[in-house]
Each structure stands twice: as C-alpha cells, then as structure tokens.
Amino acid sequence: MSSVAIKSKGFDFKAFLANNGALVGLVILCLALFIATPRFLTAANLVNVGIQVSTIAVMAFGLTFVIVAAGIDLSVGSVAALSAMVSSYWVSTAALPGGLAIVIGLLVGAACGWVTGAMSAYGKLPTFIASLAMLTIVRGLTLVISDGRPIPTGDAVSFLGSDVGVIPVPIIVLVLSAIVAGFVLNYTVIGKNAFAVGGNTEAARLSGIPVKRVLVTVFVISGIFSALSGMILAGRLDSAQPTLASGYELDAIAAVVIGGASLSGGVGRISGTLIGALVLAVIRNGLNLLSVSAFWQQVVIGLVIAIAVGFDVFRRKNVKH
Amino acid sequence: MSKNPLLVLEKVCKSFGAIQVINEVTVEVHAGKVSVLLGENGAGKSTLIKMIAGVHPPDSGRILLDGEEVKITDTKSSEALGIATIHQELNLVPSMTIAENITLGRVPRRFGIINRREMRAVARAALDRLDLDLHVDTLVGELGLAQQQLVEIAKALSMDARVLILDEPTAALTNSEISQLFAVINQLKAKGVGMVFISHHLDEIAEIGDFVNVLRDGQFIATVPADTHENELVRLMVGREIDEQFPRARTDVADTVLLSVKDLSVGMLNNISLDVRPGEVVALAGLMGAGRTELIRAIAGADAYTSGSVTVAGAPLAGHDVAAATRAGIGHVPEDRKTQGLVLDASVAENIGYATMASSSKLGLVDRKGQRKRAEDIAARLRIRMGSIDQPIRSLSGGNQQKAVFGRWFTAGSKVLLLDEPTRGVDVGAKVEIYELINEITSSGGCVLMASSELPEVLGMSDRVLVMSQGRITGELLTAEATQDKIMAMAVSNVHRENESGNN
Known part of the structure; x- marks a missing residue:
C-alpha cells in the first residue's frame, strides 16, 4: 500500500532501505548482539526468542487488521486471558474432549471481538473507548470465572505450549498464523475492505463497501488471534492464570506500529508486524543476556518505539514531499 | 504597472527530488493591487505561494521586499516581514472565540495573566478595519465558512500584514459571500495592501484582479491585464486552443424512464419527484444549501430518506444502501473526491x-x-x-x-450516474475530458443527474435543468430555452432573506 519502490533495472537498495526500516533495524540489532555476546546466536537462545515472540506476534497479527481499518483494540490481552480461562474451565469441570476446548477458546475470542466491534460500529463508540471498556469487562469476567485462582489447562491447550520433536509448538502456530493472517489481509475481500475503510471510511461507504460489517469483522479476527495467543501462553504455563497476558496489549500495539502500520489506518503489513514483535523480543532477550536491569529495559523499549515510529513518519513525509 | 513593486519573486526555482516544479518564475506584487496567479492544477501556483509563506524556500533566485533582498526560511520569518497567507484550510481553532483566535500565539498578558480586556480591544480593532459586525466573544465554530475566512483576514491584518495571499478563497463561498469578500478586498486595496489571489473562476479575475500572472508546468508564461478575454486566458493557461468548452453531444432521448424519484422527503428535502430518461443529462441547479447534494446522496443510498421511493429501470430500490444502489446500476461521483471519493x-x-x-x-x-x-x-x-x-x-x-x-x-457498468459538482477543482483541459465521459454515458444508453453550481456548465452540458430552492424543485426548463437569469430567478424563489447568509 505504502510502497514507493520504483521499478528500475536492478535492485533499488535505497528504496528497499526506506521501505524496510524495521527489518534493517532488526538485522543490525541481531548483528550487534552476535558481536556483544556469544550466548545470543545459540540454538537454545533462538528457540527461546521464538517462543517469547509467538504470543505477542499472534496477538498482534489480529490487531493489525483492526489498526489497518483505522481502529484500535485495547482488549486483546484481556480477551486472551478469558479465552484461555473459559477453555480450561470447561475442560476441568465438564471434561470436554481436548480439541473442543481449543475451539471453545477461539469462539470466546470471536464473541468478545464481535461485542467490541458491534459497540463501535452500531453503538457509535470510538474503538478506543469500546475496547477500553472490554479490557476491564473481560478481565473482570476472567476473575469471576476463575474466582481469582489459576485453573489447570487440558491436554490440548497444554499441547500448544509443548514441543514437537525439537520444534516448539508455539513457533509452529506462529508461522501458520502469519501465513493465514497475511493471506486474509492481502488476498481476500475482508482484508482489502479493511484497507479501504481505514484509508477513507466515507469513500469506502460510498463505493458500496459495508463499513459496519467490516469493522465488526476485523474485531472478530482480532479476538480469534488473541484467543489463540492466550491459549499458547496458558499452554506453556500448563494453567490459565487470571492475570494472564495483562499489559500485553501495549506490546502488541508497539509491534504493529514498529512494523510500519499507521494508527490513522489504511497502512499495515503482517510481515511488518512480525518484524515489530521480533524487534521487541530480541531487544528484551539481548538486554537480559547482557544483564541489563529490567528497569532500564523499559526505558530502552520505549525509546525503540519512539525511534522506529519517528523514522516511519519522517519517511512518509519525504515521500509525500 | 507601477515602478516600485512591494514584493518580487525573481527567477525563483524549486525542485522536489528530480522534478522541477518551479523554473525561473518572476512575479511581482504591488501595493494596492491584486495580482492573480492563474494556472492549471500542477502548474506550480501553490508551490509559489508556499515560497512566499516560507513553507518551501526557493532553491535559487531572489525574493525582494521593497527592493531589498530578504530570506524567507520559515513561516515565522514570512510573518515577521508582514506577509500573511489565507489558506483554503483555515488556521482557526473552532472551539475558541474570535478574540482568542485573533490574538492566538501573541496573547496580551499582564503579570503573566491573560489580559482579556486588551485581547478584546485588539480583536475589536481588527474587525473594525474590515467593517465586520461580529461580536469578539463569539465562538469561531459558530460562524459560517465565509465569516471565518474574514476573521482570518482580520487576524492577518492585526499582525500588520502588507502582503496578503489568498489561496482560492472563493472556492466554498456562495455568491453573496463572495461579494462580501470582494468588498473587503477592495477596502484593502484602498489601504495599500498588496494581494495575491488564486482562483479557478475566470469571471472573478476580471472582477477583482488588476493583472494576471499565468503559469504553466512550472514556467512563467505571461503577465496580462485582468480584463483580458477569457478565451485568451484559457489559451495561455492550457497552451493550446480549447475548441469547445462544453462539447455536449446530444443523443436521442428514449421514451422510457431509467431513474425515477417519487415524493422523496427527508430533512430539508420536500416531496422531490423527478424522472431521467436514457440518453439524457438532467442538471440540478440552485444556490448552495438548496438541497442538491442531499438529494443526490439520498438517491445514491448514502443517506436515508423518510418517505418516497426511488426506482431504476422500473425496479424499486431500497433506501440507504449503497451496495444495493450499485447493483441496480447507480454510480455516485461525490461532491468532494478527496474526502468522499478516494482512498488517497x-x-x-x-x-x-x-x-x-x-x-x-x-x-x-x-x-x-x-x-x-x-x-x-x-x-x-x-x-x-x-x-x-x-x-x-x-x-x-x-x-x-x-x-x-x-x-x-x-x-x-453503472447506467445511472449521479454527479455532484463533477468538475470542481478540475482544470480546464481535464474538464473537457470529463464532459466527454458524460457524453459517453448518454450515448451508450445511460443517463446522468448532475448537481452543479457552475451555470455555464449547467447550460453547456445538460438537456434539461431542474432548479432547486430550499429543498424543493422550484422550476424545470429545457436547456435549449434556459438562460442564467431564468435559472437564478427560480433558484431564489421562496428564499427567505436570512437563509442566504445562514450556515451552509
């Protein structure tokens, strides 16, 4: 969408740099860490980063749809928790077959997304407010169901946090999610509609695009991915905690915007979001390896967000001249 | 032209990347004169005024004020030199009062506290200079667009502006508002303010301008007196003769009805009925705020209507459903392509x-x-x-x-095209091409309903004219028998005086 690459013979390195700032940043970051510490480029550490990144990235994939449609979804962390909790609750109390538990979790996520989307599309609430309300409502419901205590997950959800051979399941889910999300965003009417609505809602409406339905759909997608993310997280812990994924919405938003999406809508890529999530995870991992205090890590992450987005704003301004 | 220009841009150039948008252009602004910048979109007018305003400093060439070279590097230095720009998008804060807006950024203070009395006095004096009868405590958001524009001009003058740049100030104004603006411009002329005026309306140039600087593709073409014949101005601007401004190719109108509206009412729209036949262009004329856009939007499904019906080729159409209208063959070219037509x-x-x-x-x-x-x-x-x-x-x-x-x-594959100001902000050459598209629709059996504020366009391109006033259709004319006067007489019928200056 925002690509400005001009077709010329050979490879336009400048244009590539300008369009893939986050990727270039990630590569530099990895090189720096490779030089700084021998512990970075080990299989065990990279797998660790992969697992770390999976929960945020999967959540951020769904969020990308909402942000492309010029909305925001603050409820993703809470929805992740409720989905994991309901799924575990059914397994432990009703002894449902494992596979069904995952389906129930995803349905809970979809339902939460539908409510948020409907509040903003039909109730005319700004998406910020609608999803802020859902953030506390859903977190509250999670506490109500669990009575504030962790619930053990069933086998199926635990599987999401386990390994297949040497490959952790979270990484497999991450790759599959990226492919599905990228496909839906770029090749389906749902995805292209999200771009049109986010780019100019009124123009989309006057072209016959069902704007309200599009808004609800992107929130449902966001809810489903959040649920998946929540179940991965619970699976790794073998239990659904009532405070699961709390505060994750901020990391997910950061991943999406570092990946080049615009909060004013119409621009965003799944590959960008993945890179954004990787940047965050690699920085955290690197700072841990270098024994930087957790307090300073927060400062660094904040600066990275500001620099990454600042770079993007600067680039767009230059393109528009 | 007088010998001592107030402001001169001398052989200025500007490039963005590899594209040269201004190439050795020389333009003069004289005290007490209105210097018109004329050119098609993309000719470089806005870049040129941004140079004066300090937004884009020139790459080469000189800017002279009172014969001395000055450097305008940013908007602050432009302001300090007494240059003010009134942009199309006004720089006012709607939630603040006129007085607060006029003194914005230089609020009079006493002991660090805002001196409201002084603030009002400054604003009052600024309004008085333009003989504006407005209360300084009125919120700017409550004013009409034209009055906001005048407040912005008052603000510029209160900063002792000697050069005033007006970027398409009339684009969104009604005729009576334009007269009010022109009265103010004439006062400023008398007070020796030098002005630069940009407009796409050739008739306004003769009325308010003194001389015209024509630009084409970033090049300076000519400076001519403002009373130069329109055809000559167009020729200079486009660089070639335009054979016909309105190349309407009339087709035989079929007897069937393609678009039919019956007793449609909503909001201000009152029992609107109309039929458009295949091969026909029907124009909707009327003053701003007469309900033309509302009618077009209701037919297109963009807005709901409370009663009445729309049928396309005999089939009834559900209201407030753009997708259904699209399927039925309706296409809607909205009033403002940037905010309503395109995902930019x-x-x-x-x-x-x-x-x-x-x-x-x-x-x-x-x-x-x-x-x-x-x-x-x-x-x-x-x-x-x-x-x-x-x-x-x-x-x-x-x-x-x-x-x-x-x-x-x-x-x-739309058969029924609803056009709302189809050539607004479009330059002369492209206008003719759009008119040819209208011909293409009618020659292939489609029909067009076109709302337009430009009477020459209404007379030149339509087959039949429906005149609207206050949400009703107040007259119908065959275009062959219509004149601007007849249309205007119908457009103002029933109009209560106070509505004209109301909030359109």
Whole structure:
C-alpha cells in the first residue's frame, strides 16, 4: 500500500532501505548482539526468542487488521486471558474432549471481538473507548470465572505450549498464523475492505463497501488471534492464570506500529508486524543476556518505539514531499 | 504597472527530488493591487505561494521586499516581514472565540495573566478595519465558512500584514459571500495592501484582479491585464486552443424512464419527484444549501430518506444502501473526491476497483488479476495520466483523480450516474475530458443527474435543468430555452432573506 519502490533495472537498495526500516533495524540489532555476546546466536537462545515472540506476534497479527481499518483494540490481552480461562474451565469441570476446548477458546475470542466491534460500529463508540471498556469487562469476567485462582489447562491447550520433536509448538502456530493472517489481509475481500475503510471510511461507504460489517469483522479476527495467543501462553504455563497476558496489549500495539502500520489506518503489513514483535523480543532477550536491569529495559523499549515510529513518519513525509 | 513593486519573486526555482516544479518564475506584487496567479492544477501556483509563506524556500533566485533582498526560511520569518497567507484550510481553532483566535500565539498578558480586556480591544480593532459586525466573544465554530475566512483576514491584518495571499478563497463561498469578500478586498486595496489571489473562476479575475500572472508546468508564461478575454486566458493557461468548452453531444432521448424519484422527503428535502430518461443529462441547479447534494446522496443510498421511493429501470430500490444502489446500476461521483471519493494512499488500481471488488470475488478471494486488468483498461480508455497503475492516487492531479472516480463506475457498468459538482477543482483541459465521459454515458444508453453550481456548465452540458430552492424543485426548463437569469430567478424563489447568509 505504502510502497514507493520504483521499478528500475536492478535492485533499488535505497528504496528497499526506506521501505524496510524495521527489518534493517532488526538485522543490525541481531548483528550487534552476535558481536556483544556469544550466548545470543545459540540454538537454545533462538528457540527461546521464538517462543517469547509467538504470543505477542499472534496477538498482534489480529490487531493489525483492526489498526489497518483505522481502529484500535485495547482488549486483546484481556480477551486472551478469558479465552484461555473459559477453555480450561470447561475442560476441568465438564471434561470436554481436548480439541473442543481449543475451539471453545477461539469462539470466546470471536464473541468478545464481535461485542467490541458491534459497540463501535452500531453503538457509535470510538474503538478506543469500546475496547477500553472490554479490557476491564473481560478481565473482570476472567476473575469471576476463575474466582481469582489459576485453573489447570487440558491436554490440548497444554499441547500448544509443548514441543514437537525439537520444534516448539508455539513457533509452529506462529508461522501458520502469519501465513493465514497475511493471506486474509492481502488476498481476500475482508482484508482489502479493511484497507479501504481505514484509508477513507466515507469513500469506502460510498463505493458500496459495508463499513459496519467490516469493522465488526476485523474485531472478530482480532479476538480469534488473541484467543489463540492466550491459549499458547496458558499452554506453556500448563494453567490459565487470571492475570494472564495483562499489559500485553501495549506490546502488541508497539509491534504493529514498529512494523510500519499507521494508527490513522489504511497502512499495515503482517510481515511488518512480525518484524515489530521480533524487534521487541530480541531487544528484551539481548538486554537480559547482557544483564541489563529490567528497569532500564523499559526505558530502552520505549525509546525503540519512539525511534522506529519517528523514522516511519519522517519517511512518509519525504515521500509525500 | 507601477515602478516600485512591494514584493518580487525573481527567477525563483524549486525542485522536489528530480522534478522541477518551479523554473525561473518572476512575479511581482504591488501595493494596492491584486495580482492573480492563474494556472492549471500542477502548474506550480501553490508551490509559489508556499515560497512566499516560507513553507518551501526557493532553491535559487531572489525574493525582494521593497527592493531589498530578504530570506524567507520559515513561516515565522514570512510573518515577521508582514506577509500573511489565507489558506483554503483555515488556521482557526473552532472551539475558541474570535478574540482568542485573533490574538492566538501573541496573547496580551499582564503579570503573566491573560489580559482579556486588551485581547478584546485588539480583536475589536481588527474587525473594525474590515467593517465586520461580529461580536469578539463569539465562538469561531459558530460562524459560517465565509465569516471565518474574514476573521482570518482580520487576524492577518492585526499582525500588520502588507502582503496578503489568498489561496482560492472563493472556492466554498456562495455568491453573496463572495461579494462580501470582494468588498473587503477592495477596502484593502484602498489601504495599500498588496494581494495575491488564486482562483479557478475566470469571471472573478476580471472582477477583482488588476493583472494576471499565468503559469504553466512550472514556467512563467505571461503577465496580462485582468480584463483580458477569457478565451485568451484559457489559451495561455492550457497552451493550446480549447475548441469547445462544453462539447455536449446530444443523443436521442428514449421514451422510457431509467431513474425515477417519487415524493422523496427527508430533512430539508420536500416531496422531490423527478424522472431521467436514457440518453439524457438532467442538471440540478440552485444556490448552495438548496438541497442538491442531499438529494443526490439520498438517491445514491448514502443517506436515508423518510418517505418516497426511488426506482431504476422500473425496479424499486431500497433506501440507504449503497451496495444495493450499485447493483441496480447507480454510480455516485461525490461532491468532494478527496474526502468522499478516494482512498488517497491506496493505488489508482485499488481506487478504481472498490465497487467491483466484492462482486468479482470468488469464495471471498479478491480477483486480483481481473481487478488489475479492468483498472488498466479503464485508465487507458479514460486517458488517466499517471506513471503506473500502482502509484498512490494522491500523487495524481485533481482532474485525473476525478477520472478515476468515474472509472470506478464505468468498471462497475453503472447506467445511472449521479454527479455532484463533477468538475470542481478540475482544470480546464481535464474538464473537457470529463464532459466527454458524460457524453459517453448518454450515448451508450445511460443517463446522468448532475448537481452543479457552475451555470455555464449547467447550460453547456445538460438537456434539461431542474432548479432547486430550499429543498424543493422550484422550476424545470429545457436547456435549449434556459438562460442564467431564468435559472437564478427560480433558484431564489421562496428564499427567505436570512437563509442566504445562514450556515451552509
């Protein structure tokens, strides 16, 4: 969408740099860490980063749809928790077959997304407010169901946090999610509609695009991915905690915007979001390896967000001249 | 022309990347004169005024104020030199009062506390200079657009502006508001303020201008007196003769009815009934705020209506459903292509394809190849000038953007085109091309309902004129028998005086 690459013979390195700032940043970051510490480029550490990144990235994939449609979804962390909790609750109390538990979790996520989307599309609430309300409502419901205590997950959800051979399941889910999300965003009417609505809602409406339905759909997608993310997280812990994924919405938003999406809508890529999530995870991992205090890590992450987005704003301004 | 110009841009140049947008242009502004900048979109007018305003400093060339070279590096230095720019988008804060707006950024203070009395006095004096009868404590948001513009001019003058740049100030004003603005401009002339005036309306140039600087493709073409004949101005601007400004090719109108509206009412719209036949162009004329846009939007499904019915080729159409209207063959070219017609950051291809994206999809997948092919075909047919079909539509000129909106409905196979100010902000050459698109629709058996504020366009391009006033159709004329006077007489019928200056 925002690509400005001009077709010329050979490879336009400048244009590539300008369009893939986050990727270039990630590569530099990895090189720096490779030089700084021998512990970075080990299989065990990279797998660790992969697992770390999976929960945020999967959540951020769904969020990308909402942000492309010029909305925001603050409820993703809470929805992740409720989905994991309901799924575990059914397994432990009703002894449902494992596979069904995952389906129930995803349905809970979809339902939460539908409510948020409907509040903003039909109730005319700004998406910020609608999803802020859902953030506390859903977190509250999670506490109500669990009575504030962790619930053990069933086998199926635990599987999401386990390994297949040497490959952790979270990484497999991450790759599959990226492919599905990228496909839906770029090749389906749902995805292209999200771009049109986010780019100019009124123009989309006057072209016959069902704007309200599009808004609800992107929130449902966001809810489903959040649920998946929540179940991965619970699976790794073998239990659904009532405070699961709390505060994750901020990391997910950061991943999406570092990946080049615009909060004013119409621009965003799944590959960008993945890179954004990787940047965050690699920085955290690197700072841990270098024994930087957790307090300073927060400062660094904040600066990275500001620099990454600042770079993007600067680039767009230059393109528009 | 007098010997001592107030402000001179001397052989200024400006490039953005590899594109030279201004090439050795020399323009003079004289005290007490209105210097008109004329040129098609993309000719470099706005870049030139941004140089004066300090937004884009020139790459080379000199700017002289009172014969001395000055450097204008940013907007602050421009202001300090007594240069004020009134942009199309006004720089006022709607939630603040007139007094607060006029003193914005230089609020009078006493002991660090805002001196409200002094603030009001400054504002009062500024309004008085323009003989504006407004209360300084009124919120700017409560004013009409024209009055806001005058407040902005008052603000500029209160900063002792000697050079005033007016960028298309009349674009959104009604006729009576334009007269009020021109009265103010004439006062300022008498007070020795030098002005630069940009307008697409050739008739205004003769009325308010003193001399005209014509630009084309970033080059200076000529300076001519403002009373130069319109045809000559157009020739200078476009660089070639325009044979016919309105090339309407009339077709035989069929007896059947393609679009029929019966007793439609909503809000101000009152029992509107009209029929449009295949091959016919029906114009909707009237003053601003007469309800033309509201009617077009209601028919297009963009807004709901409370009673009445719309039928297309005999089939009734559900209200407030753009998708249904699209399926029935209605295409809507809205009033403002930037805010209502286009997704500016999306590509030309995507913008052309929105109306057919869902209908051509299979199993929810976008038909990417087909969408692209259709967009390329229509872009070639409508002669949309662009580097590539994948470039953001923002980078196209206004006329080519408008052609893309038409292209969307041509691709969708629309038979009934609802046009709302189809050539607003479009330059002369592209206008003629858009008129040819209208001919194409009618010659292929489609019909057009066109709302237009430009009477020459109404008379030149339509077959029949419906005149609206206060939400009703107050008259109907065959275009062959219509004149501007007859239309205006119907347009003002029943209009209560106070409505004219109301909030349109």
